[in-house]
Amino acid sequence: MMTGQIKPRVRGQKKKLERQLQADDIIPYLESVGAYVEKIHVGTFQKKGVPDVRCCYLGRYIAFELKIAADVKEADIQNYRIRKIIQAGGIAKRVSSLEEVEEVLHEVSRVQSASQSE
Numbered sequence: 001m002m003t004g005q006i007k008p009r010v011r012g013q014k015k016k017l018e019r020q021l022q023a024d025d026i027i028p029y030l031e032s033v034g035a036y037v038e039k040i041h042v043g044t045f046q047k048k049g050v051p052d053v054r055c056c057y058l059g060r061y062i063a064f065e066l067k068i069a070a071d072v073k074e075a076d077i078q079n080y081r082i083r084k085i086i087q088a089g090g091i092a093k094r095v096s097s098l099e100e101v102e103e104v105l106h107e108v109s110r111v112q113s114a115s116q117s118e
Contacts, residue, residue: 018066025098030055049077057105058112061090068096
């Protein structure tokens, strides 16, 4: 391939990267900090639009929708599920990196510590 040429995108490449981020980084990190983690496997009997990773951390329900590419938007059903989780008192976020997951957990820890010291 010559310098300056754009490498063609392989069909399904984005999903593979999201799966790798989940399996190699996010799920092991969540488990390492003591979170209970559920990875969603899409299938016939699974509700559509459910966030990719769900966990319970310090008593809080947290759901992460992984989107690697910035230009990829959630489907309407995914936005609906995220809104329902937030309305029910949970935390639901679109994330594209382990660092964003860490930020969410740090904020949950900070709020938990502040509420215990009151």
